[in-house]
Structure formats: C-alpha cells, structure tokens
Amino acid sequence: EDQVTQSPEALRLQEGESSSLNCSYTVSGLRGLFWYRQDPGKGPEFLFTLYSAGEEKEKERLKATLTKKESFLHITAPKPEDSATYLCAVHPTTDSWGKLQFGAGTQVVVTP
C-alpha cells in the first residue's frame, strides 16, 4: 500500500535558523512528488513538483530534493512569513492521473 510519512510533525525555528523537513514515501511507482504550503484557514498552495531521484528545485528560501525513498524541503534562513504547514504528496503510477496522496504535514513556526 502506498504511504507518505512526514517528519517532524511540528518545528519551531528562530528567524535565520535553517532546517529541513522530511517526507518518506512508499509507492510501487512514482510519477511525481509534490510540495504544498498551507496557511491557516486556506487551501494548499503549490510549491514544487519533483519527478526523478537527484532532482532539486528552489524558490526563494525553499529548496526541495528527491531520492528514491524520500524528499527533503530545506528552509534556509527562514523568516516569520515562512510559518505554515508544509504538505508532501505523491502521485503514484498505479493511481489515476492527478490523484495525489498527501502526508499529514509539518507545521513550521518561525519566531522573530
């Protein structure tokens, strides 16, 4: 059965304190791995899609990487506005096109 596990569940950072979030996945085949950001009371906002092991993508202070079993979201020198829940989702080859399976998310709080 396909599984997505995110760790840690919650992360509290000081402004400027870099850290990484982990997304471990088990799928028989992977079309893509997605990262979303979700602010309280809002829907998830798309950040990145990664398709193959070794791929990396960057956006401002965020960088996502992918291996065959996990993905990392690195937050470099975070600011308070980076506070949010970060969701990881896999797009298995065995599912219909577009069907994503989400992890439970990592709640990040960045304090000034």
Add this chain to the structure above:
Amino acid sequence: EAGVAQSPRYKIIEKRQSVAFWCNPISGHATLYWYQQILGQGPKLLIQFQNNGVVDDSQLPKDRFSAERLKGVDSTLKIQPAKLEDSAVYLCASSLGDSSAEAFFGQGTRLTVV
C-alpha cells in the same frame, strides 16, 4: 487569473441533516477534485472528475456523499445525512488534466456537524 471559488466558507449543521458545497474551478481546467481534510491530517481525495465524467470515487462514502459536475464546469458535493465524523474542511481543486497534475486549491468549506 481567478482562482478556485468555493462556497460557503463555513457551515454548521446538526447530525442527520443534509448539506451541499459548491465549487467553480479555474477556467479551462478539465480536472476537478474534491478533498476532505480532517483537522491535523493531510487532504484525502473523495472524488475526481475529468470534464463531467468521474475518474475516481473509490474513497467517497457513497451511502451518504454524492457529487456532480454538470456541463464539465461547476461542481457540487452533497452529504445526506451528515454524521459527526464528517466534520472537516472540504477542499475543491482543479488542474489542467492530462498535461499537468499540479492542482490549484480553493479556500475550502469548514463543516462542523453537531
């Protein structure tokens, strides 16, 4: 570009009552999704439409949930009768379809069943 529109934003109902949610996807997006997000969990797909046809409804509790997408644009999700465990945020999302699985989400409807 307008985003995915959902209404209402909030709804409180008593158990055994019925409720309906509405979604208007991004113009030109062929694929529409309804997700259920229970507090502290990631979104779970309930149903996926490609134009006005159902692609996947394997996780939709069909004894009480129904959804339709007439004319391949707007969609409604209905719960009848509601149970306490249906309390959640119902998210609608859309994507271009075959060319991209990147989904754009609406703000969601927060349902509380009391």
